[in-house]
Amino acid sequence: MLTHPVRRVLSRRLSVIKTKQSTRRCCSSSSIEDVDQAGTLLQLCVDRHYVSPGQPNVELFQRGMCCSYGPLGTELRRNLLDQWWHSVTGSRAQVFGLNTLSSSSSRDRAADGGGQLRMVESEHLKQLLDRQELSKEQLIQEVRMLLQRSPSVRTNLLQGALEQFVPSMELVNRKLPFGLAETGLCLQPSRGSGCPAEVTQTSLVWFCSPRTSSQWLDHWTRQRLRWWRKFARSPSDFSSSEVPEEELEEPASRGVRIIYHFPWGPESLETLWSRGNSELLHTHQGVRSKLQPRGGQKSIPHVVSVTGNMDRGMMAFLSNSLQQLKREDSKQRLQQRRVLKLHPVLAPVKVALDIGRGATVEMRRVCEGLLQEFLEANILAWPGYLDTAQTSMEQLNTKYDEMGVLFTVVIGENTLESGLLQVRSRDTTIKETMHISEIRNFLSRYISAADNI
The missing domain is CATH 3.40.50.800 (Anticodon-binding domain)
Incomplete structure (x- = not known):
């Protein structure tokens, strides 16, 4: 029997299903059956200690955000991150790991300053708002100065890799290509919900020559799709698609998404971008000569980024592995057998x-x-x-x-x-x-x- 939180989540998802029917794959099951499958999955994840119970937690999980995981969910996420790490760092000789800060004041120098998430002590802000002697203009100025002094919180792992490019070039004797990999929590903007949420993100930033960036994007697309399908019970549920030109992220010239087809519709698991070199130049202003590789090449390396959401990836594998079988028991009664056929490597x-x-x-x-x-x-x-x-x-x-x-x-x-x-x-x-x-x-x-x- 579904809990009240799960019912609320499913009622919201039902409206999403209706708006996405045109983009879904053709299948024989109805929308109601898909909702039932989603409800079964959510209830099972709570009952079997993959996800901690509670309405906010269940909603975060279904949205593909980091939530409170139970013992089995924690182990599944650890296994998934380990496999991602081995697949990326072991696939090419020149991929190195990073561990950058989740918040930084130095990150502001490379960012454009728009729409950043910042950490501010609530008590400090409260004291500022309680100052009755300040006019509206003065209060706005004080708040603006407080925000400028406060460290920004990362929303992706890309900037950390861009900042580490110059020292990493020395590590590889200034030769291309090479990559920098990292996993960690990032805060995602609220997008109108009023509250940001954390995401377990994976990142590979690949530096290569301008003339080979498109080929490398194709290479990493094949590699990543093959990796997702390796652990799937139904590999065809995972696919890749080019990002339409009108949806390209600035300053990318091309993008590819790795997609999983959930019962309620397709969701992106990883996104690959061919980003050019403008962000690299902006991050390292005034040191152009240090960005150029060895061998007489004067061109600035191009960036290919691979960014994944492992919380949504966990849900994709749980959804993909859930199998519901009907069978008769010893008394000839029809029963339904539910099995999470997780890949042996991922199984907690x-x-x-x-x-x-x-x-x-x-x-x-x-x-x-x-x-x-x-x-x-x-x-x-x-x-x-x-x-x-x-x-x-x-x-x-x-x-x-x-x-x-x-x-x-x-x-x-x-x-x-x-x-x-x-x-x-x-x-x-x-x-x-x-x-x-x-x-x-x-x-x-x-x-x-x-x-x-």
Whole structure:
């Protein structure tokens, strides 16, 4: 049953669906079914500890903003960011990591000063507004001066990479191309809602020669689309499209969006821009000679930027992985099985450990030993054996399927006698018997093989 917050979010989304029907892909399901699917996803994410409950939090999550994540959501985001980092820094030899400040007064020198977000102490502003002796003009002037003295808050990671271009050129012996990568929180403008929100952003800023910038934009578009589709259950839900000329961001000459088709319509996950060199020149005014690469080239490098929203990316993979299957139970009753078929590399929990009937104390000790082995192998395990509530295996399987757990391992009397345990697969529901000494290597090989596909 949907909570009141979820119902409010869905009622708003229904109006969005009606305005976006012309841009959606052709599909057999109706708008109402799409809303039901979105509601199911949101409710499941709250129930299974991906997202913390609460109306503001659910709304932030569905808008693709950073929200309060539960334990599984936190682990999923960490896995996603790790995979993004490895894919970008490992795809080319000359990509280096950055970590710039989220707020800075020096950033103002490179910005145009319009529409910036700034940090101001509320108490300081309150004291200023309480000064009755100030006229309206004087108050406006004081507020303007306060804002000018206050540090600006970043809304993207691009500027930090532009500022680091000159020292990075020395690192690569002034040779092109090379890139600077960074992940971090950015504050997004309110766009009329009255309150900015944070976004977990990823950024690759690629510096190249002017004549190759278009080719590099095509290269990174293929690379990024391939990366998103690698972890998808339905890769065709991810696509790329050129940004129309009237929507080009200043000073970009060309743009491409990586898009995911949600039940309510398409949303952008990553945007790639061919930005030219005007921002680089503006950031490093007066040092033009330091911007030129080695080899007698007098041209200023061009910038290709790749900016992603990993909060929306998380929701895309959760939406893409949700599978609803109808089946009959042992009493011939029709039931619906919901499974989060997250990619093995992204799945927050790889294995759940539970015990069957028998010598509980001894079996728990076996589980504790296995849990330690998994932790040493960096395999996140769910200690289901610690739950003392009476739950059937069918109920446990339903719970773990909705959590996206890859395998469920059940320790029983046979384990104590012969070392054999039962392993159930999330994706096939097949139960196999395996020796306890094999399970750790089996999981490691399974995850590694899935990562290399």
